[in-house]
Amino acid sequence: MPHPVRHPRRTAVVTSAVAVVVGAVSVFVVATTELATGRSPLASGQRLAQCKLGARQGGAPSHMCAREGQIIDVRLGDLRPTQPALGHDAVHYRLGRYTSGKDQINRRFVDWCRSSGLLDVVAAGPDAKLSDPTTFTCELRPGEENEESRSQMRTVVIGRGGRPYLTGGHHTLAAFHAMPDGGPDMKVRVRVVANLGGLVEDSFWERMRTEKWVWLRDADGKNIDPARLPGDLSLKSFGDDRYLSLAFFTRGIGHRPRKMLFQEHHWATWIRESGKVDLTGWRSDDPASYLKAVQNAGKAQISLPRQTVVHNGLTAGHLGRRTKLGEQTLARLGRPLTHESPGKLAYIPEGRKVAATR
Numbered sequence: 350m351p352h353p354v355r356h357p358r359r360t361a362v363v364t365s366a367v368a369v370v371v372g373a374v375s376v377f378v379v380a381t382t383e384l385a386t387g388r389s390p391l392a393s394g395q396r397l398a399q400c401k402l403g404a405r406q407g408g409a410p411s412h413m414c415a416r417e418g419q420i421i422d423v424r425l426g427d428l429r430p431t432q433p434a435l436g437h438d439a440v441h442y443r444l445g446r447y448t449s450g451k452d453q454i455n456r457r458f459v460d461w462c463r464s465s466g467l468l469d470v471v472a473a474g475p476d477a478k479l480s481d482p483t484t485f486t487c488e489l490r491p492g493e494e495n496e497e498s499r500s501q502m503r504t505v506v507i508g509r510g511g512r513p514y515l516t517g518g519h520h521t522l523a524a525f526h527a528m529p530d531g532g533p534d535m536k537v538r539v540r541v542v543a544n545l546g547g548l549v550e551d552s553f554w555e556r557m558r559t560e561k562w563v564w565l566r567d568a569d570g571k572n573i574d575p576a577r578l579p580g581d582l583s584l585k586s587f588g589d590d591r592y593l594s595l596a597f598f599t600r601g602i603g604h605r606p607r608k609m610l611f612q613e614h615h616w617a618t619w620i621r622e623s624g625k626v627d628l629t630g631w632r633s634d635d636p637a638s639y640l641k642a643v644q645n646a647g648k649a650q651i652s653l654p655r656q657t658v659v660h661n662g663l664t665a666g667h668l669g670r671r672t673k674l675g676e677q678t679l680a681r682l683g684r685p686l687t688h689e690s691p692g693k694l695a696y697i698p699e700g701r702k703v704a705a706t707r
Contacts, residue, residue, distance in 0.1 A: 412507050412511040412512075412513055412541075413507070413510070413511035413546055414511075415507050415511070415513075415541045415544055416541065416544060417541055417542065417543055417544060418540065418541065419540070419541045420466060420491075420494065420499075420502070420538055420539070420540050420541075421505075421513070421538070421539060421541060422536050422537070422538055423505070423513050423536065423537060423538075423539055424533060424534055424535070424536055425522060425525060425526050425531070425532070425533050425534070425535050425536075425537060425582055426532075426533030426534060426581060426582075427512070427513060428505070428513055428514075428515045428522065428539075428581075428582055429508070429512055429513065429514045429515065429578070429580070429581075430514075430515055430519060430578055430579045430580075430581070430582060430586070430587070431506075431514050431515060431516055431519075431557070431562060431563040431564065431578065432519055432563070432564040432578070432587075432611070432614070433564075433565070433566070433567045433568070433573055433577060433578055433579060433587065433588055434566075434567055434568035434587050434588035434589065434590040434593065435519060435520055435523060435584070435587040435588075435589065435590065435593065436520065436589070436590055436591065436592075436593035436594030436595070436596070436597050436613075436617070437584065437587075437589040437591075437594065437704075438591070438594035438597075438598075438633060438697050438700075439520045439593065439594050439597040439598075440520050440523050440524050440527070440584055440700070440704070441696070441697045441698075441700030441701050441703075441704060442693045442694070442696045442697055442700055443456075443457075443460070443520065443521065443524035443696075443700065444524055444527055444528070444696075444699070444700035444701075444703040444704055445695075445696025445697055445698070445699035445700030445701075445703070446693075446696045446700075447524065447528055447703075448528075448699065448700075448703055449686075449691075449696060449699060451689075451690070451691060454470055454472070454473050455473060455477070457479055457524075457525070457528065458470040458473045458477060458479070458485045460521050460524075460525075461479060461482070461485075461487075461525070461537070462485075462487035462488065463498075463501045464501070464502060464503045464518060464521060464522070464537060464538075465487070465502065465537060465538035466489070466494040466498045466499050466501065466502040466538060466540065467487035467488060467489040467490070467491070467493075467494070467498060467538075468487065468488035468489050468497070468498050468501075469487070469488045470485055470486065470487055470488070471486050471487065471488055472485060472486040473485035473486070478530040479525060479528060479530045479531045479535055480530050480531065480532070480534070480535045482536075491538070499540060500608060502538070502539060502540040503515065503517055503518035503521070503522060503537065503539045503540070504516045504517050504518075504539060504540050504541070504542045505539045505540070505541055505542070506541075506542055506543045506544075506545055506557065506562055507541060507543070507544040507545060507546050508545055508546060508548075508553055509546055509548075509550065509553065510546070511546060513539065513541075514557070514562075514563075515539070515582075516542060516562045516563075516610060517610050519582070519587075520597070522537065522582055523582045523583070523584050523587065525537070526581075526582040526583055526584070527583070527584055527703065527704055527707045528703075533581065533582075533583075542562070543560070543562075545557075554575045557575075561610060561611070562610065563575070563578075564611050564614050565578075566614070566618070567588050567590075568587075568588030568589055568590040569588075569590075570618060570621050570622065583707070584704055584707070590617060591633060592617040592618075592620045592621045593613060593614060593617040594633075595617070595620060595642060595643060595646055596613040596614075596616040596617040596620060596646070597613050598639075598643045598682060598693060598694070599616070599643055599646050599647045599650060600613075600678075601675045601678035602643060602644075602647035602671070602674060602675040602678050602679050602682070603616075603646055603647030603648070603649070603650030603651055603670070603671055603674065603675070604616060604650055604668060604669040604670050604671055605669040605671060606669065607668070607669045612668055612669065615659055615660040615661060615663055615668055616650070616659065616660075616668060618660045618661075619659045619660050620646055620649075623649075625649045625652075626642075626645055626646045626649045627645045627649075628642050628645065628646075633697075634698075636683070636685075636694050636695065639694050639697075640679075640682060640683045640694060643679070643682060643694075644674075644679060647671075647674050647675065647679065648674060650665070650670050650671065651670060651671050651672060651673060651674055653665040653670055655670065682694055686699075
């Protein structure tokens with residue numbers, strides 16, 4: 350019996366057609382599954398393909414490939430804020446100090462090194478610039494980070510399209526953004542806490558809320574939608590929450606700083622809403638009344654029993670309430686600008702002048 354004639358081309362066409370059908374079914378199944386779980390259809394595959402393409406071309410696009418725990422370099426202008434307001438005076442203090450020349454090594458380089466996971470600064474020449482890390486020296490070099498130094502870093506969550514969402518350190522980085530040697534093109538090193546680039550928008554923000562990686566209250570304490578978050582780190586993009594500034598200045602006086610996100614936002618909400626803090630006569634343009642307001646806020650904080658719920662289920666103990674007023678820190682806070690080591694409040698007027706020019 351003669352053998353049937355095989356047609357290689359026809360066989361290849363049939364095989365390809367079957368593969369296309371199978372592939373289409375696979376795509377449908379993956380897309381359906383990912384939609385059901387809140388993931389973007391084919392997002393993971395697309396990100397993997399783009400990462401591979403980027404690697405072949407010498408660098409993956411944006412930060413799609415960033416892994417949890419990885420340290421990445423980012424432009425300040427590419428960071429997306431996760432809070433709608435800042436305590437503007439907490440930024441003004443930094444700007445005033447950064448431009449004062451009072452520190453032996455300018456404080457902005459200390460803050461850059463610590464924020465970047467490189468511990469303290471050890472040297473900075475007179476021409477050192479934030480925009481050029483080769484002009485100053487940190488205690489550690491990139492690649493030498495340890496557990497302690499990594500814990501001091503600013504952190505991000507990667508969102509759709511590889512966008513980095515800043516989850517801590519808004520005040521420091523907003524100050525860098527406003528500095529003459531900083532700005533949106535300046536680069537900083539940040540630590541990735543999660544890559545959620547595979548989630549659709551609603552699921553992304555749901556996860557951000559669940560993990561408490563976002564603060565969705567404006568400068569007046571009103572709830573907002575994520576769409577109303579600022580688009581960049583310029584100070585003018587943020588509302589001014591004066592109670593957040595007050596909470597910042599009570600560090601070491603009424604509470605101890607903790608390694609937790611939005612610690613002072615909770616205290617600021619309590620100061621605003623509890624009615625426990627006497628702010629009669631508080632004027633932010635008067636150092637004496639500002640110092641008195643900080644003192645009153647600190648006294649109110651330490652008067653709280655440890656188990657008192659301050660805000661959102663967090664107790665005074667969780668939020669670092671001190672048992673005694675930090676008298677020495679309070680005394681330092683009020684030192685005038687003429688002192689060899691001025692207090693934080695003394696830098697605010699000069700910082701406001703810097704902010705007004707940006």
